[in-house]
Amino acid sequence: MIRLEHFYIVLGLMLVVASFMSLRDRHNPKRYSTSLFWALYAVVYLVGERLDPAIAGLLMVVMALIAGFGGVSLGQYGSLTKEERSTSARRLGHKLFIPAMIIPAVTMIGATLLKDVEFGGMVLLEQKHLTIVSLGVASLLAVGAACWLTRSTPVQGMREWRRLADAMGWAVVLPHMLAVLGLLFAEAGVGKAVAHVTTTYINMDSRFIAVAVFCIGMALFTIIMGNGFAAFPVMAGGVGIPILVGVYGANPAVMAAIGMFSAYCGTLMTPMAANFNIVPVALLELPDKNAVIKAQIPTALPLLAANIFLLYFLMDQK
Amino acid sequence: MQSAVNLWPLIGVAVIILGFVLRAHPVLVVVAACAATGLAASMPLETILATLGTAFIKTRNLPMILLLPLAAIGLLERFGLKEHAQASIAKIRAATAGRLLIFYLFVREVSAAFGLTSLGGHASMVRPLVVPMAEGAAEARNGTLSDKLRYRIRAMSAATDNVGLFFGEDVFVAFGAIVLMQTILNAEGIAVNPLHIAMWGIPTAITAFIIHTWNLTRLDREIAREGAAK
DSSP states (O other): OBOHHHHHHHHHHHHHHHHHHHHTOTTOTTHHHHHHHHHHHHHHHHTGGGSOHHHHHHHHHHHHHHHHTTOOOOOOOOOOOHHHHHHHHHHHGGGGHHHHHHHHHHHHHHHHTTTTOEETTEESBOSTTHHHHHHHHHHHHHHHHHHHHHTOOHHHHHHHHHHHHHHHGGGGTHHHHHHHHHHHHHHHTHHHHHHHHHHHHSOOOSHHHHHHHHHHHHHHHHHHHSOHHHHHHHHIIIIIIIIIITTTOOOHHHHHHHHHHHHHHHHTTOTTOHHHHTHHHHHTTOSSTTHHHHHHHHHHHHHHHHHHHHHHHHTTOO | OGGGSOOTTHHHHHHHHHHHHTTOOHHHHHHHHHHHHHHHTTOOHHHHHHHHHHHHHHTTTTTHHHHTTHHHHHHHHHTTHHHHHHHHHHTOTTOOHHHHHHHHHHHHHHHHHTTOTTSOOIIIIIIIIIHHHHHHHHHHHHSSOOHHHHHHHHHHHHHHHHHHHHHHHTTSTTSHHHHHHHHHHHHTTOOOOHHHHHHTTHHHHHHHHHHHHHHHHHHHHHHHHHHHHO
16 A cells, blocks of 8 residues: 555655765855755654654754744756757757646546555555545656656656755644644634633624624634634634534534634635745745735635625525 | 633744734744744643654655655756647637636636646646746746736736635535534534535635636737737
8 A cells, every 4th residue: 555654754865865966065154054954854754753752843944943043045946048949948848748637547447436446455555535635646657757768867857856845944843843834723723712702802792793793703813723623623713613613503514614714714824824825925026025915815805705695594494 | 711712822823923013033933823822822842842843853754745756856957848739829819818717716616626736836837837828828928027026927827726726625615624614513423515605605716706707808909918018
């Protein structure tokens, strides 16, 4: 069976290679700290659960300090010039799309058609992490196809991988660290405290105000936590179920569906949802950290208002 | 009963807000918020580190979706994937950046609604294909693009992927969020059919498509304005 652990090892080894390449890259002004950063991240993937929790925590803090004080920097990657790339593009033509399409296509096939396929009595892909495992297989196949098409070696693939990973730098680990913060928030009871503050000080005698508090609360809470899944239980438990369903007789399915979508409006507006809002900024080399959030606000705010009205008018539907 | 709620953990939230207001480095803000939350819950230092460490290892599957496709994407970029995507779109005369992104929004939202959430993503679709095509379509009309407009097209491409994914996936019955909602309602003694939750998501999904499409036509007008000013 192909399991998630296998790809932890693949990624861990890629990080080791990137770390060595960084160490030898004399054009990188901070090659030692860049190399250390990727090496520490490799430990997280290669040693994983066998690592003592306190040491893993220390490792995370050290990585954050390296990244936070600008220790991850760019080197030189032997890229081709724009003319060379254009010539190669004319030579290879539409064939260049094939490996690029392998990634989504194989991931989709793995996650749907190969879901229950068995091989010698064992399922082919680990069920619990089906998407990531399928994506891992797809990525490796795509590297193979790209090497074959461009007559390059996997080592060249690693050089390109390091180029993109360095370009993103700290943005690679930000979503990971925010997920840690989310778990810590949950453990410390931040959700309960926020729900307490919102429900205690706002008067919800009017049906419309109650609906608005529910939707806006979902969005605000998500902006703070960076994740709609963290906001939903709190706002549904604090306002949705006792007040909208309990007092105003709302259809719970409508309350839940529109409530979660209100949370998603918050996701569009928060740097805490780094995977969606900060990583693409790094990946697309945008100078303004908030560029993606700014592009999303004109969709998120009108949609949040629309949600309030949709919930208000649809909540009696059975 | 209300006095039982401990408000101290909100310090972590305050640190986050303060950090973003002061424009401190996001990674440092997150670590400071972790420390503040842990201290407010009066955990000893070693417990804080251990809690962080356990969570850090547990959530390490998260960056995989971003990191695994990069080797193939990087190789293809080296050999002209972006240049080819730009040249291909320039041949389609009716293409504009906005229309292309509306098409992508539609495909992304509908495929996510059928559970095919992996057809897209910032690393595997937006950077290698969507952005070069959107920029290529705009360049074919305007000749050259100012940096400001180029960045705006890129940001709108990323935004389009997010909007399509978010408001599509929740209409799919087997999606995790719907399971989560059903579980929470069940725990409160309310039985709901997951199909109904998915169905009641459709009005918002359609509204999201309309609003974002309108914003994308605004992007086309911006591009046309810059083109006319030259």
